[in-house]
Amino acid sequence: xxxxxxGAVVSSGFEGVRGVTLPTLLALAVAAFFAGAMDAIGGxxxxxxxxxxxxxxxxxxxxxxxxxGQSMFGSLAAAVRYARAGLVDGRAARATFPAAxxxxxGGSALVLIVRPDVLRPLVLLLLIAAAILFxxxxxxxxxxxxxxxxxxxxxAGLIALGVGLYDGFFGPGAGTFxxxxxxxxxxxxxxxxxxxxKVANFASNVAAAAIFAHRGVIVWxxxxxxxxxxxxxxFVGAHLAVRRGDPFVRAVVLAVVLALVLKIAHDLYPGP
Numbered sequence: 001x002x003x004x005x006x007g008a009v010v011s012s013g014f015e016g017v018r019g020v021t022l023p024t025l026l027a028l029a030v031a032a033f034f035a036g037a038m039d040a041i042g043g044x045x046x047x048x049x050x051x052x053x054x055x056x057x058x059x060x061x062x063x064x065x066x067x068x069g070q071s072m073f074g075s076l077a078a079a080v081r082y083a084r085a086g087l088v089d090g091r092a093a094r095a096t097f098p099a100a101x102x103x104x105x106g107g108s109a110l111v112l113i114v115r116p117d118v119l120r121p122l123v124l125l126l127l128i129a130a131a132i133l134f135x136x137x138x139x140x141x142x143x144x145x146x147x148x149x150x151x152x153x154x155x156a157g158l159i160a161l162g163v164g165l166y167d168g169f170f171g172p173g174a175g176t177f178x179x180x181x182x183x184x185x186x187x188x189x190x191x192x193x194x195x196x197x198k199v200a201n202f203a204s205n206v207a208a209a210a211i212f213a214h215r216g217v218i219v220w221x222x223x224x225x226x227x228x229x230x231x232x233x234x235f236v237g238a239h240l241a242v243r244r245g246d247p248f249v250r251a252v253v254l255a256v257v258l259a260l261v262l263k264i265a266h267d268l269y270p271g272p
Contacts, residue, residue, distance in 0.1 A: 020222060024056050028222065029229040036074030036233025040081075041194060041241045042253035043175025043201070044260055045071055058219065065217035066226075068209045074230030075202035081238035082195035089192070093199045095153045096160035100178075100200035103164025104207035110169050121268065127173055127261045147185060155185055160200040167204040168211070173260045175201045179253060190249035191241055198238070 020028075031052040039045030046067055053063035082088050147155050159181035167174035178197035182188045188196065212218050241249050 020056055025222065025225055028052055028056055028226055032070060032074070032226040032229030033233040033236075035071070036077070036230040037237035037240070038233075038252070038256065039071065039074055039175055039201075040078035040198065040234045040237030041249055042256040043173055043177075043179065043197070044256035045074065045175075046171065047256070047259055047263065053222075056222075058222075061217050062219055065209075065212035065215070066219045066223045068205060068212050069218035069220065069223035070226040070230050072202060072205035072209050073227035074234035075198055075205050077231040077234030078238040079195070079198040079202050081235050082198055082242065085195075085238075085242040087192050087195035087242065088199060089196055092153060092156045092196055095157035096196065096200040097203045099157040099160035100164035100167070100203035101207045103161040103166075104168035104204035105211070107165040107168025107170075108208060108211045110165070124261060124264050124268065126177070127257055127264070152186060156182070156196070159185060160203070164200065164204040164207070167201075168208055171208075172264060173257070174204065176253060176256055176260070190246040190253065194241055194249055194253075195238075198234075 031048055035045035035048040035052075038048065049067045049071065050063055053066055054060065058066060079088065159178065163174055163177045163181060166177065175197055178200050179190070179193045182193035182196050183190060186193075209218065241252075
């Protein structure tokens with residue numbers, strides 16, 4: 001969700017949207033394609049999409065809601081492509097999907113109590129820690145995990161619940177945090193972690209989109225056309241991750257983490 005206040009969605013009424021021309025909509029669709037591709041590999045698609053929607057003239061709360069309305073299609077497409085490649089753990093998905101969904105709903109409620117600004121310094125530190133983890137930590141051998149077998153599903157569910165809570169509350173880098181948790185705690189390869197992350201990310205996106213839709217802050221006349229770009233981008237991004245493997249995914253994730261660190265640091269310390 002970047003630096004857009006989710007709380008503004010709660011406190012603001014629906015504001016008019018300037019007419020979006022066909023060329024603008026096509027440009028947004030191209031942005032949606034690249035956002036979906038980046039998000040499918042390492043998360044951080046909002047870094048592209050939210051500024052693009054703001055530049056198109058949407059008020060911040062509508063840009064935030066419309067972004068969630070269209071991004072869930074990219075998450076679904078990526079999850080389907082990863083599943084077709086055999087990278088999605090079906091047993092884990094039965095735990096992570098509902099956990100992420102419930103977490104995102106809880107995060108959306110929590111934002112009514114706590115200001116997202118309070119979380120920004122912590123998010124910055126967590127992103128730096130994630131960068132270190134992706135640089136230093138290597139996945140365990142195939143089928144091996146850093147937790148006992150009987151605890152894999154509960155731990156995966158807790159990761160999804162925690163990151164889903166964060167996604168509903170604030171959001172920047174949620175997909176990256178899913179990957180970090182699955183790599184760091186479960187010992188998954190980067191590609192496997194990205195695949196399982198997309199399942200959980202789809203769940204939290206759907207939950208957040210449901211909240212936004214209920215509050216009337218998704219411009220569906222924009223979100224639905226952009227969904228096509230997201231679907232294509234999500235599929236292409238996941239396809240690249242499957243074909244090019246862990247080194248490619250690691251490089252993209254590190255690039256996303258760096259971009260998020262710079263963005264949040266700029267929001268915290270904008271300078272003169």
